Amino acid sequence: MGYKVVVAGATGNVGREMLNILAERQFPVDEIAALASRRSLGTEVSFGDKTLKTKDIEGFDFSGYDIALFAIGSEATKKYAPIAAAQGCVVIDNSSLYRYDPDVPLVVPEVNPEAVDGYTKKNIIANPNCSTAQMVVALKPLHDRAKIKRVVVSTYQSVSGSGKDAIDELWNQTKGMYVPGQEVDPKVYPKQIAFNVIPHIDVFLDDGSTKEEWKMVAETKKIVDPSIKLTATCVRVPVFVGHSEAINIEFEEFLDEDEARDILREAPGILVVDKREDGGYVTPVECVGDFATFISRIRQDSTIENGLNLWCVSDNLRKGAALNAVQIAETLGKRCLKKG
Numbered sequence: 296m297g298y299k300v301v302v303a304g305a306t307g308n309v310g311r312e313m314l315n316i317l318a319e320r321q322f323p324v325d326e327i328a329a330l331a332s333r334r335s336l337g338t339e340v341s342f343g344d345k346t347l348k349t350k351d352i353e354g355f356d357f358s359g360y361d362i363a364l365f366a367i368g369s370e371a372t373k374k375y376a377p378i379a380a381a382q383g384c385v386v387i388d389n390s391s392l393y394r395y396d397p398d399v400p401l402v403v404p405e406v407n408p409e410a411v412d413g414y415t416k417k418n419i420i421a422n423p424n425c426s427t428a429q430m431v432v433a434l435k436p437l438h439d440r441a442k443i444k445r446v447v448v449s450t451y452q453s454v455s456g457s458g459k460d461a462i463d464e465l466w467n468q469t470k471g472m473y474v475p476g477q478e479v480d481p482k483v484y485p486k487q488i489a490f491n492v493i494p495h496i497d498v499f500l501d502d503g504s505t506k507e508e509w510k511m512v513a514e515t516k517k518i519v520d521p522s523i524k525l526t527a528t529c530v531r532v533p534v535f536v537g538h539s540e541a542i543n544i545e546f547e548e549f550l551d552e553d554e555a556r557d558i559l560r561e562a563p564g565i566l567v568v569d570k571r572e573d574g575g576y577v578t579p580v581e582c583v584g585d586f587a588t589f590i591s592r593i594r595q596d597s598t599i600e601n602g603l604n605l606w607c608v609s610d611n612l613r614k615g616a617a618l619n620a621v622q623i624a625e626t627l628g629k630r631c632l633k634k635g
């Protein structure tokens with residue numbers, strides 16, 4: 296006996312990945328509905344070896360469905376999540392709308408699986424920001440061994456995090472650099488992204504940080520430990536898929552690099568690729584389509600008493616969004632919505 300599942304936003308990058316991952320992980324689905332906005336109505340999407348015709352989210356009856364994976368952005372989520380939740384369907388939302396709501400669990404199953412039990416307050420569970428998800432998978436096992444005091448992280452985020460138009464902009468702008476007369480001006484981003492990097496993701500806040508950087512702070516505190524001090528610099532880079540992060544960690548006590556490497560090797564969701572030689576580390580192009588959070592360049596930070604540096608790479612459409620949402624559904628099923 297399986298679940299009746301809805302994927303809302305089924306024609307977007309993340310929605311399509313949700314369908315792919317539900318099939319790849321053989322999530323027990325008895326029935327599935329793929330929902331889209333009116334402008335994408337009728338678009339066909341793949342679910343394993345099946346093809347689904349998308350239905351209109353407007354007026355959709357969620358009653359009788361167990362779980363709805365939402366990838367429709369905060370504005371549409373504000374309208375449809377309460378409707379789905381009120382009709383008895385548990386919403387797992389990829390937007391930022393509910394992440395900071397004290398009555399909504401914010402979950403990375405490798406880190407705080409027990410938090411899904413709190414879904415009953417609003418019948419909603421929030422998926423974290425992509426740059427947060429991969430980072431806390433790495434932080435949690437180390438924090439359990441040697442309490443983390445402070446994290447300094449720089450991110451190198453791919454354009455797929457901004458959606459399909461951004462992927463097209465990078466592709467066309469890059470081509471335009473070589474074909475006279477086909478130059479492409481910045482539209483999705485404030486500056487050229489081809490052969491460039493942009494230290495600005497989401498909106499600027501009063502203190503000079505960006506909302507993307509604020510999200511990493513707020514979400515790490517909610518998912519791992521409110522006592523962790525974190526500062527982030529989030530940068531957009533000319534990569535199609537795969538977010539990378541350079542993470543510096545200060546612990547309350549000394550943690551040897553070799554012990555850290557052993558801990559990470561045993562930790563859920565992590566693959567350690569860490570050899571001090573040419574190519575002995577993971578790069579974004581190698582993570583695409585994989586479920587893992589890859590960790591490389593593990594080394595002491597000898598500039599402080601209890602410091603460690605590491606490099607973290609993961610597919611932002613998977614662990615950063617669709618995979619984490621499906622893993623939340625798996626955890627919810629195991630802990631709260633047992634079937635059969």
Ligand code: 2RA
Pocket residue numbers: 424425426452453455456457496507
């Ligand atoms: C980005 N984390 O990378 C944001 C939203 N996916 O653009």
